[in-house]
Amino acid sequence: MTEKHLIVLDLDGTLLTNEKNITNRTKRTLAKLKDDGHEVMIATGRPYRSSEPYYRELDLNTPIVNFNGAFVHHPKNNAWGAFHSPLDIEVAKDIVKAVQNFTYHNIIAEVRDDVFFHYHDEKLIDLLQMGSTNITTGDLRNFLNAPPTSMLIHTEQQYVDDIRKHLSDVHAEVIDHRRWADPFHVIEIVRTGLNKAVGLDRVSKSLDIPKDRIIAFGDEDNDFEMIKYAGTGVAMGNAINELKTIANATTLTNEEDGIAVFLEDKFNLKF
Secondary structure (H helix, E strand, O other), X not given: OOOOOEEEEOHHHHHOOOOOOOOHHHHHHHHHHHHOOOEEEEEOOOOHHHOHHHHHHOOOOOOEEEHHHOEEEXXXXXXHOEEEOOOOHHHHHHHHHHHOOOOOOEEEEEEOOEEEEOOOOHHHHHHHOOOOOEEEEOXXXXXXXXXXXXXXXXXXXXXXXXXXXXXXXHHOOOEEEEEOOOOOOEXXXXXXXXXXXXXXXXXXXXXXXXXXXXXXXXXXXXXXXXHHHOOEEEEOOOOOHHHHHHOOEEOOOOXXXXXXHHHHHHOOOOO
């Protein structure tokens, strides 16, 4: 067998099609690599509750990186540990206060799988609620009762840059922030220094797989550090140009089985 590799998959825009499905070809390819002794894992900005169905669909038995590295755990092995690095609750409340000076639709705080909404919003509740999620609505300065794993600011496209500039000017030492891909005009905030590579480093060391045998796939700016960290960082064909520039390779899009095409060629798989 080829030496054991760790294959790391972002979800949206990467493993998942635009309809949020995993294609049969990709599932077959990943299953073959697992049978051959390689490890497959997910690293996503999503919380565990909305990535768990894909974890089960791929029948994974590896740790998972959620919230862009703010929460890392092994769903099938409690002894592996759970690493949770939330924002300071007072910083979170300061952010809520500061955002009142800008135009926005809502602010959401997620404490692992509990969700706090500043304003009631049925559409966002439907988007973020899965399973037995606890939903609380009300002024986060009063109702947020635990340090949040992440925060989301939902606004209009023309206000994103101004809000992000303020966050950088005032809170740069304690938070990092990203923006979601279109069509969502959402700013995602986590504790400073956290990213997918931080979680990936923890997982790869626990599996005793060195960087040169890590293959990571991504498409957005929250994949930068992970793509740089991996021995082989692969940008999807639909990835943003900045990611393609730093990646070791570019494959086809998430609609064209880009992951499967790259891995079948890399490992000389024949079906």
